[in-house]
Every structure is written in structure tokens, then in C-alpha cells.
Amino acid sequence: MTVNVGTIDRILRACLGLALLYLAFISDLPLFEGDLFRYGAALVGVVMLLVAALRICPLYSLIGIRTCRI
Template structure:
């Protein structure tokens, strides 16, 4: 896969991914009493972390978006 995620975008995805994974596990918000909300949050967080580590986003590729200089 080609790199299409820039540095700022990677850092943002890493932070957002960690927050989405930690929120249902640590927050105690009533929203996360639902198993569906917990699974969605964990899945979205995992996707954010993976795309940040790979520096490639499949959705960016589909739409031809590139936030990196390479």
C-alpha cells in the first residue's frame, strides 16, 4: 500500500485511537453500558491505530486524498 497519511494525520489518528479504545474500558459513561457502543468504539479505535501505524488509509486511496509529502 502506498503511504497517504501525513505526520499530523498519523498523530491525530494515534491519539483518537487510544481515546476510542480507552473510553469504554475506563470512562464509566452510561453510553458504554450498551455492548454495541462498546464494540463500535473498540473497532473504530483499532482501525485508527492500524491506519496510523501503516501510514495508509484505504478510504483516502479510494477518494485520492493524500496528506503526506511523499
């Protein structure tokens, strides 16, 4: 697979991933007290962090989008 995630996209995904992990495990918001939202947010947060780290988004590959210059 080729790199298809650019720098700004990586930063936004990393911030979103960290925010979702924070909301899932550290915040005391009532919405995230249930298992569905807690583990759903954690799963999406981990996926966002993985995509930001690897710079490869499978969904972008399927659609044909590239946000990087390379």
C-alpha cells in the first residue's frame, strides 16, 4: 500500500484519536459510561492513531483520495 495521508490530515487524525481515547477512559461524561460508546470511541481512537502513524488509510485507497504531496 502506498502512503496517502498528508501532514495536516495526520495531525488532525492524531488529535481526534487522542481526544476519543481521553473521552472513553478519562472523562466523566455520562455518555461514555455505557460500554457501547466507551469501547466504540476507544476503537475509533486507536484506528485514527494507527492511520496517523502509518500514513496509510485503506478507505482513502478505495475511494482514490490522497492528501499527501508524494
